[in-house]
Amino acid sequence: MLILVIAGLLMLAPFTVDAYLPSFHAIADEFGVGQAAVQQTLSLYLLAFGSMMLFYGPAADSFGRKRVILLALLAYAVMTVLAAISQSLVQLIAARVGQGLAAGAGVVIGRALVRDLFAGADAQRVMANVMLVFAAAPAAAPIIGGWLHEWFGWRSVFWFLFGFALLLALAIWRLLPETIRPEARQSFAPRFVARSYLRAFSHPRYMQLIVVFALLFGGMFLYVAAAPVILIDHLGQRETDFWKFFVPLVTGLILGSRMTRWLAGRLSMTATMALGLSISGLAVLYNLLQVSLQPADQVHGVWLTVTPITLYVMGMATTMPALNITALDYWPAQRGLASALQAATQMAFAGIVSGVLVAQLADSLLALAVGMATLYLAALAMWGFWWRTDRRMSSG
Incomplete structure (x- = not known):
């Protein structure tokens, strides 16, 4: 049951990102604005979400996991109601920023809880399940949001999120123990927090894994954020x-999660990362080939478009649990802070992908494929730096 609660914490934020994607056109029509303006409700949410994580990590290390997450969920519920009753795009953007400021607690504290409660191969298996939910939520959310939009209109998506937040807060209040003993809590003094973040930023192996994580996730999120354009305009x-787009992605995430669970205890975490990166690399190559070989006047089929993306996220889901556990283990006494920096980097980069790259690349499926390939190659190069550094430090 605790694993389900942790998974719910991780699910809330990406659900808030993607459940309303099918409603983009309807929101633009109701408020009399263009798609680029509506896109700001996503990119500004992500920037607020990512930046606030830097607060929640040290706060959870200082005041305890349970207290911080309950207060954040209550704030999220209030902001979600304001989003549901918005009468203009400005009001909706303001409410979305408020959601982002509150939702960051779930991802940070959820990941830290895994390492608080589990260790070794068990932690890798649990993290695989939790990361499956976190990665599958962006894929499942638009399916649910699309049907809510069809049946009840776009505002119903936010009422759904409001109900989910209240149920999650109740479950945490009743079921989740406090995992930080009073004597193990860290200072929340600004100078101590600043010094801790500076030490984390200056830790090369930790930061290399953080960047790999963000780049890999960005490759998937490029397609998730561009999904309304891909599905409605291109296809x-x-x-x-x-x-049709997101069920195959969920399938790939499930397969990757099952693979990493099976590999836990059989392969080292480094070998598991290498295997997952190899799978994603094959997917990137396949994606470039299938897009470039299509005649310019032929409409791309949904299944042809989504197959390499499914393979990519399968590799990503295989890699990410080992990335997470390895990165957090560099900071055993400050996992909240380490998780915060990890998640903030991921979401800040996702905001850049949504606000900048999607706008530049979404008009062309080939451009999207090249964008994914570029992000993957950058992730692979950074992982190579980490691998060489880790081997050198371990042998020394």
Whole structure:
């Protein structure tokens, strides 16, 4: 049951990102604005979400996991109601920023809880399950959001998120123990927190894994954020057809999660990362080939488009639990802070992908494929730096 609660914490933030994606056109029409303006409700949410994580990590290390997450969930619920009753795009953007400021607690504290409660191969298996939910939520959310939009309109998506937040707060209040003993809590003094972040930023192996994580996730999120354009504009689908894109992605995430669970205790974490990166690399190559070989006047099929993306996220889901555990183990006494910096980097980069790269690349499926390939190659190069550094430090 605790694993389900932790998974719910990680699910809330990406659900808030993606559940309303099928409603982009309807929101633009209701408020009389363009798609680029509506896109700001996503990119500004992500920037607020990522930056606030830097607060929640030290706060959870100082005041305890349970107290911080309950207060954040209550704030999230209030902001979600304001989003549901927004009467203008400005009001909706303000409410989305408020959601982002509150939602960051779930990801930071959820990841830290895994290492508080589990160790070794058990931690890798649990993290695989938790990361499956975190990575699958961006894929499942538009399916649910699309049907809510079809049945009740776009505002119903936010009422759904409000109900989910209240149920999650109740479950945490009743079921989650406090995992930080009073004597193990860290100072929340600004100078101590600043020095701790400076030490984390200056730790090369930790930061290399953080950047790898962000780049790999960015490769998937490029397609998730561009999904309304890909499905509706490029592929001629409807708001209720998002399942054709996202169900295969969920399948890939499930397969990757099952693989990393099976590999836990059989392969080292480094070998597991290498295997997952190799799978994603094959997917990137396949994606470039299938896009570039299509005639310019031929409409790309949904299944042809989504197959390499499914393979990519399978490799990503294989890699990420080992990345997470290895990065957090560099900071055993400050896992909240380490998780915060990790998640903040990931979400800040996702905000850049959504606000900048999608706007530049979404008009062309080939451009999206090249964008994914670029992000993957950068991740692979950074992982190579980490691997060489880790081997050198271990042998020394």
